[in-house]
Amino acid sequence: MAAHCESGTLTALLKHKGLEITEPMIFGLGSGLYFGYLSHTPNLSFPMFILRTKPGKLRKKIAKRTDIKFNTQRFKSEDKAEQELDELISKGIPVACQVDFYYMDYIPQWERVHANIHFITVVGKEGDEYLVSDSYFPKLARIHKDKLRKARFAGGYLAPKGFRYFIESVPETINYEKLIPVSIKNTINNMIGVQPPFIGVRGIRTFAKKLQGWPKITRDIDHLSHEVMKINVFLEDQGTGGGGFRYLYATFLRQCADKISNKELEEMSKKMMEIGDGWRNISYFAAKIGKNRDLGADKLKELGDMINERADAEEAFYKELKVVINNI
Amino acid sequence: MIECFDYLERKQRVIHFNFVIMKEKDAYVDFEPQQLIMYVEKEDGTYGPIQTGSYISKNYLDDFWEKTVRLRSMLLDKLKKNEITSIYFYKLIHDFNDVELSRRTGISVRRVKKHQKVDCFKRARLSDLRKYAYAFDIPVSNLLQTIVVGEEEQNPDIESEKRQVKVKQSRTENPFLVITKIDLNT
Numbered sequence: 301m302a303a304h305c306e307s308g309t310l311t312a313l314l315k316h317k318g319l320e321i322t323e324p325m326i327f328g329l330g331s332g333l334y335f336g337y338l339s340h341t342p343n344l345s346f347p348m349f350i351l352r353t354k355p356g357k358l359r360k361k362i363a364k365r366t367d368i369k370f371n372t373q374r375f376k377s378e379d380k381a382e383q384e385l386d387e388l389i390s391k392g393i394p395v396a397c398q399v400d401f402y403y404m405d406y407i408p409q410w411e412r413v414h415a416n417i418h419f420i421t422v423v424g425k426e427g428d429e430y431l432v433s434d435s436y437f438p439k440l441a442r443i444h445k446d447k448l449r450k451a452r453f454a455g456g457y458l459a460p461k462g463f464r465y466f467i468e469s470v471p472e473t474i475n476y477e478k479l480i481p482v483s484i485k486n487t488i489n490n491m492i493g494v495q496p497p498f499i500g501v502r503g504i505r506t507f508a509k510k511l512q513g514w515p516k517i518t519r520d521i522d523h524l525s526h527e528v529m530k531i532n533v534f535l536e537d538q539g540t541g542g543g544g545f546r547y548l549y550a551t552f553l554r555q556c557a558d559k560i561s562n563k564e565l566e567e568m569s570k571k572m573m574e575i576g577d578g579w580r581n582i583s584y585f586a587a588k589i590g591k592n593r594d595l596g597a598d599k600l601k602e603l604g605d606m607i608n609e610r611a612d613a614e615e616a617f618y619k620e621l622k623v624v625i626n627n628i
Numbered sequence: 629m630i631e632c633f634d635y636l637e638r639k640q641r642v643i644h645f646n647f648v649i650m651k652e653k654d655a656y657v658d659f660e661p662q663q664l665i666m667y668v669e670k671e672d673g674t675y676g677p678i679q680t681g682s683y684i685s686k687n688y689l690d691d692f693w694e695k696t697v698r699l700r701s702m703l704l705d706k707l708k709k710n711e712i713t714s715i716y717f718y719k720l721i722h723d724f725n726d727v728e729l730s731r732r733t734g735i736s737v738r739r740v741k742k743h744q745k746v747d748c749f750k751r752a753r754l755s756d757l758r759k760y761a762y763a764f765d766i767p768v769s770n771l772l773q774t775i776v777v778g779e780e781e782q783n784p785d786i787e788s789e790k791r792q793v794k795v796k797q798s799r800t801e802n803p804f805l806v807i808t809k810i811d812l813n814t
Contacts, residue, residue, distance in 0.1 A: 301663065301664070301665050301679055302665055302677075303664075303665040303666070303667060303677060308665075323677070324667070324675075342725075342727040343725065343727050343728040343731065344725065344728075345723055345724060345725035345728070346723075402722075402765070403765075408661055408662055408685075410662075410685065410689060410692055410693075411662060411685075413723065414722060414723065414724070414728075435665075436664065437663075438663045438679065450765075454732065455731050455732035455733070455734065455763070456724075456728050456731045456732040457728060457731065459731070522695045522698060522699065525691075525695065526692075526695055529684065529688065529691075529692075532683075532684045533684060536664075536666075536682075536683060536684065537662075537664060537682050537683075537684060537685070539664075541665060541666060541667040541677070542650065542655070542666040542667055542668070543650070547650065547666065547667035547668065547675070548667050550667070550675060551667050551675040551676065554674070554675045569675065573650065573669065573675070576650065577650055580650065583684075584683075587683075587684050587687070587688055590688075590691075591687075591688050591691050
C-alpha cells in the first residue's frame with residue numbers, strides 16, 4: 301500500500317528496478333503539493349478542490365529532474381493495448397496503467413467514484429484475470445480483463461486512452477543536493493508565486509469564500525451534506541497520507557533535512573506537520589457538521605474561517621521556507 | 629487504541645492555543661474494510677507511514693448509505709411518474725454532468741441534454757442507448773427497466789447477503805441481450 305496512487309506506483313516501480321527511494325521523496329522531488337479550487341471546469345458536476353498537481357505531472361517532473369528513463373505509451377486500439385500489456389508482463393516487467401477508479405471492483409463500493417486519474421501496477425495474468433498492485437488495497441488484487449480494458453479506455457475528462465508506463469532504467473544515485481532546492485522552490489512557486497486566484501494559497505482563500513455559496517448550488521440538504529463531507533474524503537481518504545498531503549510533504553522535508561544535513565529544514569518539517577493537523581481539524585469538522593446536517597450559514601462561516609486560517613499559516617510557512625531554501 | 633473521536637475532542641480543546649502534531653497512537657482507526665496509509669509522527673520522533681482504517685467510513689458510512697438510498701428512491705419515484713428519464717437517473721447516480729456524459733459516450737452535449745427530457749427520450753437511437761449503457765456500466769435493457777426484489781422495494785438498503793433472492797445479470801456476445809438470472813440466496 302501507499303499513501304497516494306501516483307507516487308506510490310512510481311515508488312514501487314523504482315524499488316523494483318533497484319532504486320531505494322521513499323514515497324514522500326518522490327512526491328516532494330516531483331513537486332506534487334498543490335492547491336486548486338476548481339469551479340468552472342466544464343466536466344465537474346460540482347466545484348471541487350485539488351491538493352496535488354495534475355495527474356502525470358509528478359512523473360514528468362521526476363523524469364526531467366533525474367535520469368530515470370520511462371517508457372510511456374497511449375493507445376488508440378484497445379486490442380493492441382491489451383496485447384502489449386500481456387507481452388510486457390509475460391517478460392516480468394511490472395506496468396503502471398492509468399485507469400478509471402470506478403472499475404476497480406476489488407475496492408469497496410462506497411469508495412469507488414469515476415476518476416480517470418488512478419494508477420495501478422499490473423504485475424501478472426492468470427487466465428482472464430490480471431494481478432494488480434493497488435496503492436489503496438492491502439493485498440494483491442485481481443481484475444477481469446474486460447474490466448481493466450474498460451477502465452483503461454473510459455472516456456471523459458483526463459481519459460486514460462490506455463496510457464501505461466514502465467521504467468527502462470534508473471540512475472545509480474540521485475543528486476539530492478541539487479534536486480531538493482529545485483523541487484521545493486517549484487512547490488513554493490505553486491503555492492505563493494504568481495498564480496491565478498484559484499491556485500495555491502489564494503486558491504485556499506477562494507475555497508473558503510466560495511464554500512459559503514454551496515447551499516445555493518446544491519439540490520437539497522442531503523446533497524449539501526454529501527459535498528461538505530467530501531471535504532474530509534478529499535483531505536484524508538483519497539490518497540493523501542492525511543491532512544491533504546501535508547503530512548506526506550512534512551515527511552519529505554524531514555527526509556531532505558537528513559539527506560543534506562540541514563537543521564532548518566527539520567524545523568520546517570515540524571511546522572508543515574502542524575499545518576497538516578489544522579487541515580485534519582477541518583476534515584473532522586466538515587464530517588461532523590455534514591453528518592448532523594448542521595449546515596447553516598454560521599457553521600459554513602466557521603468552516604470557511606478555519607480554511608482561511610490554513611491559508612494564512614501556509615502563506616507564512618512558504619515565505620519562511622523560501623528564505624531557508626535560498627540559504628542552502 | 630485511542631479512537632479518533634477522543635482525539636478530535638482533545639484536539640478541539642487545544643486548537644486555539646497550540647497545535648499537537650499527529651501522533652502514531654492517535655492515528656489508528658479500527659476499520660478493516662477500508663485501509664489506507666497515513667503519515668504520522670512515530671513513537672521515536674521520526675515521520676513515517678502507518679496502515680490504518682478510514683475514519684470517515686468507520687464513523688459515517690451509514691449516513692452515506694442513507695443519503696444514497698434516499699437519492700435513488702427519490703429519482704426512482706420521478707422515473708416511475710415519467711418526470712425524468714433513465715439517462716438523467718443514471719447521470720445523477722454516477723455524478724456525471726452533461727459535458728462529462730457527452731465525453732464518455734461520444735454523443736454531443738446538445739443531444740445528451742435532449743435525451744434527458746422525457747419528450748425526447750423516445751427519439752434516442754438504440755445505438756445511443758448502447759453508448760449510455762456502456763458509460764453507466766449497465767446492460768442496455770436496464771435503461772428501460774428496474775429490477776426490484778420483494779422486500780428490497782420497501783427496504784432498498786438491505787444488505788445483499790441478507791436478501792432471499794439473488795439477481796445476477798450477465799452480458800452476452802449480443803450487445804443488446806442480457807441474461808438476468810434469479811437464484812435463491814441459500
